[in-house]
Amino acid sequence: MRRNKTYNKKKVLVIFLACAGMLLGLAGRLLYLxxxxxxxxxxxxDDLHQRERDxxxxxxxxxxxxxxxxxxxxxxxxxxxxxxxxxDPEAVVDMLVKELGITEETARKRVEKxxxxxxxxxxxxxEVGDRIRAYHLDGxxxxxxxxxxxxxxxxxxxxxxxxxxxxxGIIGLEVKYEEVLEGINGKxxxxxxxxxxxxxxxxxxxxxxxxxxxxxxxxxRNIQLYAQQEALRxxxxxxxxxxxxxxxxxxxxxxxxxxxxxxxxLNDPFTLNTGEDTTGLTEKEKQDLLNxxxxxxxxxxxxxxxxxxxxxxxxxxxxxxxxxxGDTFNCGGYRIVDDRRIHCHKRTGHGTETFLQGAExxxxxxxxxxxxxxxxxxxxxxxxxxxxxNKTGIDLPGExxxxxxxxxxxxxxxxxxxxxxxxxxxxxxxxxxxxxxxxNGGRRVTPHFGVEVRDDDGTLIxxxxxxxxxxxVSEETSETVRYILEHVxxxxxxxxxxxxxxxxxxxxxxxxxLPRSANRYISxxxxxxxxxxxxxxxxCVIHDPQxxxxxxxxxxxxxxxxxxxxxxxLGIEKAETPQEDKTVD
Numbered sequence: 001m002r003r004n005k006t007y008n009k010k011k012v013l014v015i016f017l018a019c020a021g022m023l024l025g026l027a028g029r030l031l032y033l034x035x036x037x038x039x040x041x042x043x044x045x046d047d048l049h050q051r052e053r054d055x056x057x058x059x060x061x062x063x064x065x066x067x068x069x070x071x072x073x074x075x076x077x078x079x080x081x082x083x084x085x086x087x088d089p090e091a092v093v094d095m096l097v098k099e100l101g102i103t104e105e106t107a108r109k110r111v112e113k114x115x116x117x118x119x120x121x122x123x124x125x126x127e128v129g130d131r132i133r134a135y136h137l138d139g140x141x142x143x144x145x146x147x148x149x150x151x152x153x154x155x156x157x158x159x160x161x162x163x164x165x166x167x168x169g170i171i172g173l174e175v176k177y178e179e180v181l182e183g184i185n186g187k188x189x190x191x192x193x194x195x196x197x198x199x200x201x202x203x204x205x206x207x208x209x210x211x212x213x214x215x216x217x218x219x220x221r222n223i224q225l226y227a228q229q230e231a232l233r234x235x236x237x238x239x240x241x242x243x244x245x246x247x248x249x250x251x252x253x254x255x256x257x258x259x260x261x262x263x264x265x266l267n268d269p270f271t272l273n274t275g276e277d278t279t280g281l282t283e284k285e286k287q288d289l290l291n292x293x294x295x296x297x298x299x300x301x302x303x304x305x306x307x308x309x310x311x312x313x314x315x316x317x318x319x320x321x322x323x324x325x326g327d328t329f330n331c332g333g334y335r336i337v338d339d340r341r342i343h344c345h346k347r348t349g350h351g352t353e354t355f356l357q358g359a360e361x362x363x364x365x366x367x368x369x370x371x372x373x374x375x376x377x378x379x380x381x382x383x384x385x386x387x388x389x390n391k392t393g394i395d396l397p398g399e400x401x402x403x404x405x406x407x408x409x410x411x412x413x414x415x416x417x418x419x420x421x422x423x424x425x426x427x428x429x430x431x432x433x434x435x436x437x438x439x440n441g442g443r444r445v446t447p448h449f450g451v452e453v454r455d456d457d458g459t460l461i462x463x464x465x466x467x468x469x470x471x472x473v474s475e476e477t478s479e480t481v482r483y484i485l486e487h488v489x490x491x492x493x494x495x496x497x498x499x500x501x502x503x504x505x506x507x508x509x510x511x512x513x514l515p516r517s518a519n520r521y522i523s524x525x526x527x528x529x530x531x532x533x534x535x536x537x538x539x540c541v542i543h544d545p546q547x548x549x550x551x552x553x554x555x556x557x558x559x560x561x562x563x564x565x566x567x568x569x570l571g572i573e574k575a576e577t578p579q580e581d582k583t584v585d
Contacts, residue, residue: 056145057183059167060212062160062174065220065256065451071160071174071266074149077129077142079120081111086139095140096120099132122165123147143188148174150266154273156224157263158296159396159449170269171294173215173449176395180453183212213461216452218254223247226565227257230558231540235261238545238554244297244428245558247566250436250528250537253445253466256566260297269294300398302425303541306511307362307551308526309421309431313370314359314484315438316382319477322373325484327355335365337416342368345510359484360492362508364420371419372412379415380407386472387444388426392433393466394447402426422511432539435526437472439482439505439534444469486531494525496556499564501574503531506559508552513544520544525555529563529572536570538562 062071079100086092089111096107100121110120122145124132133142148163161172168182169175186209231243247257264273272278273293278286295301317323333349334341344350344364350357358366371379383389383404391399403425405414417423429447437444446466453462473481485505488494494506506527513520523542528534540558548554 055143055186055188055206055209056167057185057209058146058211059148059163059183060181061214061456062181063214063216065216065218066222068221069151070156070217070219070221072149072151073146075126076122076145076147077124077126077132078122078145079124079129079132080141080143081118081120082116082139082141083111083114083118084139086111086137088137091135092137092140095132095135095137099128100124117141152221153267154263154265155221155228156219156258157266157269158260158294158298159219159258160266162266162269172296172396173217176397177215177450180215181212184210186210211456213453213455215450216454217449218249218256218451219258219449220256222569223566224257224259226562226569227259228261228263230562231259231261234540234542234545234554234558238542238547238549240542240546241544242297243543244539244541245562246298246428246432246537246539247562248432248436248447248537250440250445250534253433253436253447253468254451255447255449256536258296258298258449264293296396296398297541298428299394299396300400300427302400302403302427303522303543304422304425304511304513305431306421306509306522306524307364308435308507308509308524308539309426310359310362310367310419311435311438311481311485311507311526312382312386312388313367313374313379313419315386315473315477315481316374316379317370318480319382319473320374320378322378323355323370325354325356325480329353329355329358329363329366329369331358331361331363331365335368335416337368338412340413340416342413342416356484356487357492360488362488362493367420368416371415376407376410376415379418380410386434386437387469388430388434392427392429392447394429395450399429400427402430421509428539428541431526432537435528436534436537439478439485439528439537441475441478442471442473444472482531482534485528489527489531493552494527494556496552497525497527497560497563499529499560499567502529502563502567502572503575504529504560504563505531505534506556508550508556510549510551521549523549523551523553523555525551525559527556527559527563529567535572536563536566538566 058073061069064070081092092111093104093107096102097104110118129142132140146167148167150160159172161174162170163174164170169178187207189205227245227247231245235243243261245257245259248255262273265271270290272289330352331344331350333347334343342364345362350361350363353361353363355366388402389404391401405424414423433445433447445468448466450464452460452464454460482505485507486503489497489504489506493508497504497506504527506525509524511522513522523545524540526539528537538559540555542555545554
């Protein structure tokens with residue numbers, strides 16, 4: 001009996017101590033929360049009585065070389081409802097159906113949803129937002145927002161790019177310069193009671209947004225228009241699959257125009273530019289078609305350059321000293337390399353010709369011989385020295401790399417075909433950049449669009465700088481290359497690019513795509529002016545033209561017509577032609 005009493009006393013004591021410990025722990029916890037964490041929980045309490053809405057920042061503009069705005073902002077509205085503040089649900093539903101064109105079911109679902117704030121529709125035209133605001137309905141919020149707007153529709157679509165629903169860049173310059181163009185969103189803070197109803201007299205507090213900076217680019221709207229018109233003309237005339245045109249300054253890498261037709265509507269970028277019926281396609285199939293439409297072939301796609309690449313073989317041969325202008329060759333219409341017969345475009349042959357004449361005639365056997373004189377090691381050395389194994393570093397996303405044989409896999413046949421621009425692939429921007437370095441005195445420039453960053457008041461924030469690499473070739477080699485290519489236009493296969501009063505240098509190309517049996521071709525021409533001191537370089541690439549497909553016949557005239565407009569526009573004057581002396585003695 002006594003033992004049970006003792007046991008019960010111990011049990012009571014243990015329970016008492018446990019309860020006391022719990023009370024002390026709770027008191028300590030309460031003291032900690034009230035003293036040391038009071039600020040945190042005070043803020044949490046305030047948060048329960050505050051509602052936050054974003055104020056979207058205006059995105060920076062994209063502005064061309066002349067100050068023309070190519071990408072701007074259009075004021076739109078976001079319509080939201082706050083369930084706890086709505087006093088006349090039926091009126092709100094009716095208004096949303098009428099003004100926003102949504103179904104009654106959708107409107108009622110938004111109005112009846114119990115949430116702090118429910119977004120009904122974004123990107124609503126400002127006029128509609130103003131009408132909704134004029135209803136003065138409790139619980140309806142109209143916040144102004146911005147939507148990207150492109151004043152010139154499809155102009156330079158694959159360069160500028162576009163933004164998504166969150167106003168962030170998706171492709172092109174819009175995504176490459178996101179950190180420059182994006183602003184800092186502001187906030188609207190409103191105070192509510194425990195039911196979520198805004199308190200009268202407290203009002204709203206605002207944190208104002210900060211607009212993004214403006215990007216000033218080298219692309220010139222007028223030059224882009226000239227080039228786009230010519231691209232569309234030749235695409236229609238030759239029923240080509242697509243046409244790409246690049247115009248740039250070979251001295252500093254600034255790009256004046258980058259055309260890829262067909263372009264697409266920047267204000268409606270999710271509608272295919274082919275008019276193709278997408279009914280029945282899966283979402284993945286539709287997205288694949290959109291991705292293809294958005295690609296910039298000048299930057300993202302590679303191709304066999306064909307005879308325009310003879311400029312690289314020419315430059316390497318001259319720099320290495322394995323060929324000179326007066327060297328003689330014999331073209332019988334082909335060269336036999338190992339067990340392969342590799343033809344010239346002129347099957348009957350050019351006969352005996354100098355190196356200069358071989359360049360004017362775009363003679364494959366001559367350039368095969370130069371490649372063989374160089375040998376694999378030297379050719380690969382110059383391929384690397386000229387920068388062809390690296391990307392150009394252009395300020396657009398998704399630049400493709402050169403597709404080239406490994407050095408150890410290059411035999412005589414591969415060396416022969418590489419020498420006249422086949423059996424490997426590069427991008428158009430890579431070809432234009434490399435040729436620029438070979439005609440500008442030997443400096444490898446970085447092609448680019450971005451020039452300056454300024455605020456909306458015009459204050460300079462940053463001058464964008466791009467490095468160049470010297471010593472690609474000697475000034476002497478560069479001068480000789482310019483001389484040869486001027487003769488190609490004045491005397492040879494590039495005659496259709498000649499313009500009276502101007503010295504034009506250039507090179508034609510006609511390459512066959514894989515599989516060769518398909519008989520599909522790429523016609524191209526690369527040209528520059530003035531030949532003695534180039535300030536503009538143009539490249540035209542025509543994919544799968546129908547009928548006559550020779551580059552000298554269909555691509556060279558495209559660059560000629562563009563240069564006829566662009567050279568005077570850039571202030572490049574014609575050389576004076578000597579006048580006959582008509583004085584009679």
